[in-house]
Amino acid sequence: MTQAGVVEEAAPTGRAARELLERADVLLASARTVLADHTGAVDAVRGVLDPLLDGLVGRELAVIPVSRLKDVTEGRLRIGAFDQAGFTTVGQIHAAGRYELQQIPGVGSQTAAQALAAAGQIAHAVRETVAVRISVEEPDETTTALVMALHRLVDAGPDVRRAVDAAGRLAGRLEPLLIAAGPARRRMRMLFTGRENRSRALEAVGEVRDVVAEAERRELSLLFAQVSVDLLRAGESDVAAWVDFELRSAEYYSLLAELSGLSPDRDAAEGFLPSGIAERVRELQLDDTRLRVSLRGYQSFGARFALAQKRVILGDEMGLGKTIQAIAALAHLSARGETHFLVVCPASVLINWVREVRARSTLRTLPVHGPERRAAFDAWREGGGVALTTFDALHTLPDAAGCGLRPGMLVVDEAHYVKNPATRRAQAVSGWTQHTERVLFLTGTPMENRVEEFRSLVRHLQPELAPSIRITHGAAGSLAFRRAVAPAYLRRNQVDVLTELPALVQVDEWEEFGPEDLEVYRAAVRAGHFMRMRRAAYARPETSAKLHRLRELVAEASEGGLKVVVFSYFREVLDTVGQALDSPVFGPLSGRLAAAGRQRLIDDFTATDGHAVLLSQIQAGGVGLNMQAASVVILCEPQIKPTMEHQAVARAHRMGQIRTVRVHRLLATDSVDQRMLDILARKERLFDLYARRSDVAETTPDAVDVSDGALARRIVEEEQQRLVTGAAGTDGEFTADTDEAETAGADADVADTDAADPVGPA
Incomplete structure (x- = not known):
């Protein structure tokens, strides 16, 4: 020196x-x-x-x-x-x-x-x-x-x-x-x-x-x-x-x-791993300087497991936060000097991944999707950050060997999508796994019931382990299976790690309109049809992004034997959903049914052994009925009146519920959904503070609700203005129909409201 x-x-x-x-x-x-x-x-x-x-x-x-x-x-x-x-x-x-x-x-x-x-x-x-x-x-x-x-x-x-x-x-x-x-x-x-x-x-x-x-x-x-x-x-x-x-x-x-x-049992929180592996994971100090959230103990362990074992499957039950554990692992590596990360997921959850990474960490995100994906990929290669792409887009991008890049970690969400090695998506993922030191697969599907599928996934991660995984390991029960595959698999169940009363976990599922959905939506906006704007996302079932995500959520619930309630304001949306599902479906529960008939429908749904889906109009199912057999609630669209959502969710999340209730609200970006949430956010906070817990609020929602006909008109006008400004060549003059007949029958639980449109005709 x-x-x-x-x-x-x-x-x-x-x-x-x-x-x-x-x-x-x-x-x-x-x-x-x-x-x-x-x-x-x-x-x-x-x-x-x-x-x-x-x-x-x-x-x-x-x-x-x-x-x-x-x-x-x-x-x-x-x-x-x-x-x-x-x-x-x-x-x-x-x-x-x-x-x-x-x-x-x-x-x-x-x-x-x-x-x-x-x-x-x-x-x-x-x-x-x-x-x-x-x-x-x-x-x-x-x-x-x-x-x-x-x-x-x-x-x-x-x-x-x-x-x-x-x-x-x-x-x-x-x-x-x-x-x-x-x-x-x-x-x-x-x-x-x-x-x-x-x-x-x-x-x-x-x-x-x-x-x-x-x-x-x-x-x-x-x-x-x-x-x-x-x-x-x-x-x-x-x-x-x-x-x-x-x-x-x-x-x-x-x-x-x-x-x-009163922390959960340590063995359960650590997925009943063998002591040697568990001890190695405990010794790893997680760097959370680039996280914006606190982790629960089992979540911290999950992130450290991914880091210590390097190439693993995280198979926690739905609702335990697999995404945040993956983000924590990425944030740790970023704090230690890694610069490039790649997340591959279904198109239906890409937007949610972008939002989650941005909200829960300081990491830079780059969606690599759509027509500009090659430019976005090049920007990621040059500047680093978290690149987020879809299974279908991945094979169109340069592979790891071709671009000369080794990400600090590859995360594959819904990893069971790559169980078949002959598919194009599995081959594209395999190309990256072979050139990446740390790989994390996420799936909520219980692998002990699908040993061959699990063995296929492990071949991507730890090929030397795959031959030792036998059918008998699954037949011996979940604990025996987990111990046998411990080097590559960690799964925790809600009952093992959530020591508190059942929680209410709310997730906003953001989707992008496809070309056909967007065409229907633009037509509704031009005509000033507020209610048609709200249900445009389901007008083309074969291409509906919301419907695709709803089917994924129901399928995941089916894997866990969970019951699901699907709420929509619109009867025709529920009919579309019912036709799209393969699960046992009850309903729709609507205002056309007498009170006794509605209760019989719910009783039949409750008595069904295992997974089932109940369809319900939100006005008919939101008051006076108990649906605590369900632990997954799906809202097909946001509601004008916050009381409707609160009361509907409360049907499942109430005394008698023994599991965590997950509420998924399906939302379309750059649409009436986003405008509604933006406008209602501040007003709803005031509503919550001063009205929601009062007797008046419980018995007469209209007396304290934040919504009125002016809200619908304002949203229509804002969307018309946005589309005029943002899309050249739109034909027709934008004029909102300001019919004052707001949500006729919306608060009466016997109403059938397909035609109720507070702005214009349906």
Whole structure:
């Protein structure tokens, strides 16, 4: 190394060292502040949660007979004296003090201590099994206080976890370094410090410089300050907290499980992997600096499994977040220096992938799809990021060998699409897998029932493993199968890892109009037909992107034996859906059916063993009926009135539901769907805050709803203007029909509303 290089690497001294240490002091103080603020927020939750848990444990102990103490002590404890003194339950023993027990004739100090210790063991075991149930239907003062305390942490967002983890690591590194660097703060002190201590101080200053530089690169001071502000922000009203809980209950329950220590069984969360593989995965530290969300424990493990094993299938059950685990793996690799990533998926979910990557990470995305796909591919090759393409587009692009590029990771969603090696899509994917070190296949299909299909997928990933996979592995059951194929397969089920009450998971499924759909849509816009605009996406069933995605969702639900409810405002849309499905279909449930007939239809749907689909007009099925047999809800289009969606979803997501409910809302980009969501978003928030939880809102939706005839007219006018501006050569004059007959019969659950058009004729 040159002399100049030595000078460049030397630790700062004198004033430069003092200024550096002062900056480090400020950084350390901000780290300690955010840790203290987080501790305060957590303590506020524990202040409500601990008494709640104590009460639940007490109720459980109150029905456990005192004789169970003998079981715990293996018969060594004599309980006759307790029984005679009226202590009949473990709860009574646990609540008593040693002095009180020693007053019982025949009970000495040792017996009292044994009894209390045994009761404590039972109480500890009970505490690990009880769960706090937050009732939206019957909120009380205590659960409201808990929801408000949790809201403070949830509302602060995913940056809290990142900030707290970073602050803890930073404080752990800086505190000892600043102590060691202490002599460098004063010139005179350095002069009178021994050579060894002076050398140690200069070395510490150099390390402080590196720590501070890394913190500044990651903008940790800004992160800490923002999170502290978020954690100290004045709490919203109890109504706002309850509304937020309903909208994202999964996040509340995840935090609740973490703080109460009720995490899922580790073996289940780790997919019952052999200990050697599980340990290797645990040792990998996930870098989440480029993520915008916090991961649940099993999700973090899934991302680390993909990274540690390099070429694997992630087969988690629908609803557990396979996409976010894949994004976390990509973000980790990006933070470690990888620049290019490739995601291959069905065309129906391409837009969702683009939105998810952008919303949940800081990674650059480039959709490589459509007429401009070659230009987009070239831009990705030159500039990096996450290229997202479809199975059908992949074979038209240069292969990995031809473009001289090795992505940091290849992700293949709905990987069962490439199970047949003879197909063009499988061959295109294989070309990339052979030239990519890390490959992640995603599929919700349970592979233990499809051993040959699984073996075909494994040949893409770990060819040496495929011959050892035999039919008998699947026949031996899911756990035996998972252990046999552990190097390449991780699957977790909802029941194993979701310790909370069933969550409501809402997913917006964005689709693009095909040419024929778009032609129908443009015609409806030109004519000013609002209702025809809303159902244009289903006018050509053979090319309908929404219908294609709906069939995929139903097929995935069928694989898991799940029941599905499909809601639409339009009877003709439901007829189209029914004709397109291969599943057992009930309905449509509409206003034409009398109330008793509707209930019989739902009863028949519920009684069906396994998968089935119930079709329902949203006005007819949204009120007064229970559909909790269903755990997948599909909304064919967004609704003008938010109450319609809320009430319809509530038919499935209610007391009695034992699984997570997934709600898929099918939406078309650059259409009436997007205009409706944009306009309603702000108004719906106000509606939620001040009306939704009131008795008036429940009984008379129109009294507080946010929609009216003007909304429909505004949307039509905006779409007409957009198409005039964005598409040259449109024929005809754009004029909106402003008929005031808004959604005739829309709120009457006996209405058949095919012809109800608040803007123009159907």
